[in-house]
Amino acid sequence: MIHVVYNFAVGPMVWLAFTICITGLAYRLIRYRRKAVAAKKGLPGDFRTTWAVRSMLYYLLPLNRTAKSSPWSTVAGFALHIPLLVVAFFLSAHVIMLEQSWGVAWPTIPDVWADVLTIIALAALGFLALKRLLHPALRGLTEPKDLLVLLLVALPLLTGLAAHRQWGDYPLMLTLHVLSANILLMLIPFTKLSHMALFFVSRAATGSDFGKRQVGAW
Amino acid sequence: MTIDTQTLSRTLADKAGARLEMWLSICSRCGMCAEGCHYYASNPRPEHVPAFRVKPLVDLYKKRGQVDATVLETLRDVCYGTCTMCQRCTMYCPHGIGIAALVHAARGVAVAMGLTPPGLAKGLENALEFGNNLGVTEDDFLETVEWQLEELQEEMPFARAPMDKEGAEFLLTFHPRDIKFYPQNLFNYLKLYNAAGIDFTMSSKAWDSTNLGLFAGDVAKASRLAANVADTAERLKVKALITAE
Amino acid sequence: MKALGFEAPYWLGRKFSFEAMPPIKVWADCLHAGTLKLKPGFHAAPVTFQDSCNFVRNAGMYQQSRDLMSVVATDFREMHPHGNATYCCGNGGGQGLMPEYKQAKIAALKAKADCILATGAKTVVVACHNCEDGIHETCKNYELDAKVELFSAYLAEAVDLQGN
Ligand code: HEM
Ligand code: SF4
Numbered sequence: 001m002i003h004v005v006y007n008f009a010v011g012p013m014v015w016l017a018f019t020i021c022i023t024g025l026a027y028r029l030i031r032y033r034r035k036a037v038a039a040k041k042g043l044p045g046d047f048r049t050t051w052a053v054r055s056m057l058y059y060l061l062p063l064n065r066t067a068k069s070s071p072w073s074t075v076a077g078f079a080l081h082i083p084l085l086v087v088a089f090f091l092s093a094h095v096i097m098l099e100q101s102w103g104v105a106w107p108t109i110p111d112v113w114a115d116v117l118t119i120i121a122l123a124a125l126g127f128l129a130l131k132r133l134l135h136p137a138l139r140g141l142t143e144p145k146d147l148l149v150l151l152l153v154a155l156p157l158l159t160g161l162a163a164h165r166q167w168g169d170y171p172l173m174l175t176l177h178v179l180s181a182n183i184l185l186m187l188i189p190f191t192k193l194s195h196m197a198l199f200f201v202s203r204a205a206t207g208s209d210f211g212k213r214q215v216g217a218w
Numbered sequence: 219m220t221i222d223t224q225t226l227s228r229t230l231a232d233k234a235g236a237r238l239e240m241w242l243s244i245c246s247r248c249g250m251c252a253e254g255c256h257y258y259a260s261n262p263r264p265e266h267v268p269a270f271r272v273k274p275l276v277d278l279y280k281k282r283g284q285v286d287a288t289v290l291e292t293l294r295d296v297c298y299g300t301c302t303m304c305q306r307c308t309m310y311c312p313h314g315i316g317i318a319a320l321v322h323a324a325r326g327v328a329v330a331m332g333l334t335p336p337g338l339a340k341g342l343e344n345a346l347e348f349g350n351n352l353g354v355t356e357d358d359f360l361e362t363v364e365w366q367l368e369e370l371q372e373e374m375p376f377a378r379a380p381m382d383k384e385g386a387e388f389l390l391t392f393h394p395r396d397i398k399f400y401p402q403n404l405f406n407y408l409k410l411y412n413a414a415g416i417d418f419t420m421s422s423k424a425w426d427s428t429n430l431g432l433f434a435g436d437v438a439k440a441s442r443l444a445a446n447v448a449d450t451a452e453r454l455k456v457k458a459l460i461t462a463e
Numbered sequence: 464m465k466a467l468g469f470e471a472p473y474w475l476g477r478k479f480s481f482e483a484m485p486p487i488k489v490w491a492d493c494l495h496a497g498t499l500k501l502k503p504g505f506h507a508a509p510v511t512f513q514d515s516c517n518f519v520r521n522a523g524m525y526q527q528s529r530d531l532m533s534v535v536a537t538d539f540r541e542m543h544p545h546g547n548a549t550y551c552c553g554n555g556g557g558q559g560l561m562p563e564y565k566q567a568k569i570a571a572l573k574a575k576a577d578c579i580l581a582t583g584a585k586t587v588v589v590a591c592h593n594c595e596d597g598i599h600e601t602c603k604n605y606e607l608d609a610k611v612e613l614f615s616a617y618l619a620e621a622v623d624l625q626g627n
């Protein structure tokens with residue numbers, strides 16, 4: 001039984017998940033572009049590319065004010081994202097799967113690293129969840145779905161770690177891992193996780209505006 | 219209060235520009251913008267986190283405008299009563315979300331539903347009728363300018379205050395209170411520009427460059443106010459318009 | 464400034480043949496060009512400057528304002544935070560015309576009051592009419608011993624009539 005589910009999850013469902021994720025994000029970007037062009041009413045463009053790029057770099061490096069005003073949350077943010085992306089793209093198991101189906105491959109990270117990174121990411125998620133529950137102002141702002149998103153991101157990490165460390169029932173953990181990762185991918189375009197693509201758009205839009213207003217990157 | 223749901227859903231659709239849609243969907247309610255807001259700095263309550271200002275708007279979109287009056291009243295109180303649209307929070311948001319722009323859109327919804335705060339509505343009416351938001355007449359304006367110029371000429375005999383002069387380099391504009399309540403301000407501007415020796419003019423018709431439509435979130439009226447000043451500046455062929463202080 | 468300088472072209476769907484300029488820019492340009500002569504160090508009392516969102520955060524006039532202040536003031540003190548990061552005067556966005564929300568506004572002025580108090584300044588120079596009221600209310604409600612002066616007035620007093 002579990003094998004049937006597993007085969008479906010690593011087969012057709014992966015395709016479905018990636019298709020939904022990528023077309024969904026592409027749709028959102030195209031929709032943004034269409035609306036932005038309409039709002040310009042044919043005026044000549046005055047987008048400030050340099051400022052837009054600087055704005056993104058300021059956050060990603062991070063040189064921005066947020067890093068100083070909310071250092072812990074910023075650390076947690078980076079401690080979540082860097083491992084998440086590194087493990088997703090460079091875990092040997094992931095790259096091998098890609099090689100088997102598409103024949104492309106790139107260097108991978110040692111598995112111990114992956115474990116450590118995953119634990120860091122989970123700790124960061126834990127911090128973000130706790131902050132949401134304990135910080136008085138943030139608790140008022142938080143909606144149930146915000147916690148759900150954190151859980152959604154935590155699930156593939158947890159089950160992936162469990163599978164690799166052989167905690168619990170291996171086939172079950174692996175199946176859960178693939179299932180939850182697929183669900184996460186499918187939900188990206190429809191939740192605030194769409195920031196994966198729109199972060200750059202948002203930061204660019206505001207950065208360009210601030211550039212126009214001679215305020216500069218922040 | 220009964221709600222004209224048609225107007226409401228039309229307004230919501232109108233306002234749903236590229237940025238608004240994006241920002242409403244990517245705000246992660248992480249609360250980092252809190253550091254930006256002086257309402258929060260003065261009194262750290264959940265309602266004072268900038269992202270909270272857009273909750274009523276999100277609510278409206280989620281329910282596609284099928285709401286009762288209390289939702290709209292909350293929207294009005296939140297977006298007019300707890301935000302100065304100063305944009306400080308944007309600098310603290312990891313995504314650079316423009317809360318001020320969203321509040322502006324929310325105010326636009328309130329305006330469309332007839333919920334403009336009375337003080338703003340009154341000023342806006344004045345601005346559209348008289349060309350300035352305090353209802354100063356053209357005669358009063360010209361008289362005030364003349365009076366302040368005479369005062370200034372006592373210290374600066376060469377001082378001038380050209381009116382409606384075509385082809386000047388700068389068009390000088392004011393806040394109506396400079397004319398109505400604090401003519402000393404007008405004196406100071408004339409003194410500075412005369413001392414600097416720039417080639418300026420004023421307009422007897424469009425001298426108020428403030429825009430209450432922007433504050434109210436009423437884009438239609440804001441556009442009319444801006445057009446009044448912009449058309450004048452173009453007619454006078456000035457190179458630059460000096461805005462009110 | 465926000466309206467005419469940035470938003471209006473999009474509202475009206477056309478580019479203007481003129482440029483909208485904040486007064487600070489004109490003053491600073493004239494100062495740098497040497498056409499506007501100000502008496503150096505004319506104001507001796509400790510003074511601070513409210514960076515208005517209109518002209519600083521939305522028009523980048525930070526440096527220009529400091530250039531002007533540094534000529535006419537001998538004891539200039541920055542608020543912390545200042546410049547683009549300064550706290551709002553509390554009176555923007557039409558707050559001045561909405562008495563129904565005045566209590567909330569005054570409560571929110573505390574942040575600004577603390578900043579001004581920490582500088583020990585006796586004068587707060589403001590470059591925006593909204594700020595003028597906002598800072599005035601701040602000083603009144605939080606019992607600060609500081610007066611509010613418009614930038615234009617502060618500079619006009621220091622104009623060197625002989626030099627011009
Ligand atoms: C690819 C580029 C991505 C960028 C630039 C990005 C950027 C950001 C930023 C700026 C934040 C807000 C501040 C913070 O907490 O650090 C954030 C939050 C978050 N992101 Fe991403 N992100 C990306 C991809 C992803 C992906 C792929 C996921 C998960 C599938 C993800 C999940 C999250 C979560 C869970 C939060 C925290 C939300 C909360 O505070 O509750 N991000 N991201
Ligand atoms: S900092 Fe930005 S993303 Fe976070 S809650 Fe505030 S507006 Fe939303």
Ligand code: SF4
Nearest residue numbers: 255301302304305307
């Ligand atoms: S724009 Fe509004 S929410 Fe943001 S900091 Fe200013 S007053 Fe606060």
